[in-house]
Amino acid sequence: MSHLFEPMSLGNVTVKNRLWLGPMSQYSAQATGDHASEPNAWHFQHYASRSVGGYGMxxxxxxxxxxxGRATPYCLALDCADKLPDFEQLVDSILMGGATPAIELNHYGRMASTRQGWMHSSYLAPDAPLGWLPVAPSPIPFTEDGAIPRELTDEDIWGVVRAYREAAERAIRAGFEAVVIAASGGNLLHQFLSPLANHRGDDWGGLFSNRIRLVLEVIDAVREVIGEHPLIVRMAATDWDAAGKGWRLTDAVELVRNGKEHGVDLWDITSGGIVPGVVQEAGPGYHVPLSDRIRRDTHAATSVGGKIISAGQAEQALLSGQADAVVAGRNALRDPYLARRWQSELDGVDSWPLQYWRGI
Ligand SMILES: Cc1cc2nc3c(=O)[nH]c(=O)nc-3n(C[C@H](O)[C@H](O)[C@H](O)COP(=O)(O)O)c2cc1C
Structure with missing residues (x-):
């Protein structure tokens, strides 16, 4: 059997294989009304298809x-218990296909209030319909045309920690079996990590230990309410800042070392997002060397995605000990059944659902 399709123990869960669907915003929730920011028929079918498609998580x-903290008015939110029934239905649609249901909890900070991804996430001004003023560690806009975000006070920051705790507690109540905390893609937690976005003079900024403080506080708060369920941190391993003044791989290694004591089960390695317009000349598997370095230096478990385009490449990342699991992104949008196809390619196993048996 291939490494990719071996089960993996993580916290109190056994994930059936090591090829997972990465978090990908659908920008398809209602922006207003009784069911605003809740999953709907689009989300149910999208996630059910990928679960039937064979991804382990x-x-x-x-x-x-x-x-x-939403990126757009059309993003999901777990900011209150009223939303639980629709999230429970989303969990059911994932469980039905056999995957482990997980959820990424996020806050976009200064990257909030934009249009949908297919509108190039363009900035939505605070006074535009559905727009709002974003918050951030420091009053530094993400893009030149963006509004200057409101700097969070100490009290606000503790409010963010509390919001993570409460959302995580709701996620577990809805039936999710794993929680992913995002400190990546230029979002709020990443903004606190990076000296490029965090210019604070208090004990949430400046020194490395201050900049990682919010991430560690959020990890602790989430762990308190999720018990033994897997806690995954999606982390940018570098800002790719040419001047070397941003968040660097050596910082990422140090954060993972710290995170170990705080009980993180796995680190999902990505990069970039703090500096707009910095386009990484990314070849296939461009995050794999970052994951390799973090895994070697810290012995922490990692998952990795980013242009992993073939079954052989995914298998090689695991076989060579560069990661413990592989995360599929855009490939999985184009092909919900990618995991089944790769399993058949690597292991010669046709594991299609019985309902589809006559189609094989
Ligand atoms: C449409 C789309 C939406 C995305 N939304 C999210 C998101 O909500 N959270 C996140 O952490 N990453 C998000 N990403 C990044 C992906 O999870 C993934 O890391 C990235 O696409 C690189 O992997 P790939 O080369 O396999 O696509 C998104 C990517 C795409 C294409």
Whole structure:
């Protein structure tokens, strides 16, 4: 059997294989009304298809812990218990296909209040319909045309920690079996990590130990309410800042070392997002060397995605000990059944659901 399709123990869960669906925003929730920011028929079919498609874990897209933490007015949020019934239905649709249901909890900070991804996430001004003023560690806009975000006070920051705790507790109540905390893609937690976005002079900024403080506080708060369920941190391993003044791989290694004592089960390695317009000349598997370095230096478990385009490449990342699991992104949008196809390619196993038996 291939490494990719071996089960994996993580916290109190056994994930059936090591090829997972990464979080990908659908920007398809209602922006207003009784069911605003809740999953709907689009999400149910999208995630059910990927679960039937054979991914071991299905990570639901970025779900905001507060409404102001949404990237767009069409993003999901778990900011209150009223939303639980629709999230429970989403969990059921994933379980039905056999995957472990997980959810990414997020806060976009200064990257909030934009249009949908297919509108190039363009900035939505605070006074535009459905727009709002974003918050951030420091009053530094993400893009030049963006509003200057409101700097969070110490009290606000503890409010963010509380919002993560409460959203995580709701996620477990809805039936999710794993929680992903995102400190990546230029979002709020990543903004606190990076000296490029965090210019604070208090004990949430400046020194490395201050900049990682919010991430560690969020990890502790989430762990308190999720018990033995897997806690995964999606982390940018570098800002790719040419001047070397941003968040660097050596910082990422140090954070993972710290995170070990805080009980993180696995680190999902990505990169970039703090500096707009910095386009990484990314070849296939461009995060794999970052994951390799973190795994070697810390002995922490990692998963990795980013242009992993073939079954052989995914298998090689595991076989060579560069990661413990592989995360599929855009490939999985184009092909819900990618995991089944790769399993058949690597192991010669046709594991299609019985309902589809006559189609094989
Ligand atoms: C449409 C789309 C939406 C995405 N939304 C999220 C998201 O909600 N949260 C997140 O952490 N990453 C998000 N990503 C990043 C992906 O999870 C993934 O890391 C990235 O696409 C690189 O992997 P790939 O080369 O396999 O696509 C998104 C990517 C795409 C294409």
């Amino acid at each position: 299905v990570v639901v897209e970025s779900t905001a812990v507060t409404l102001e």
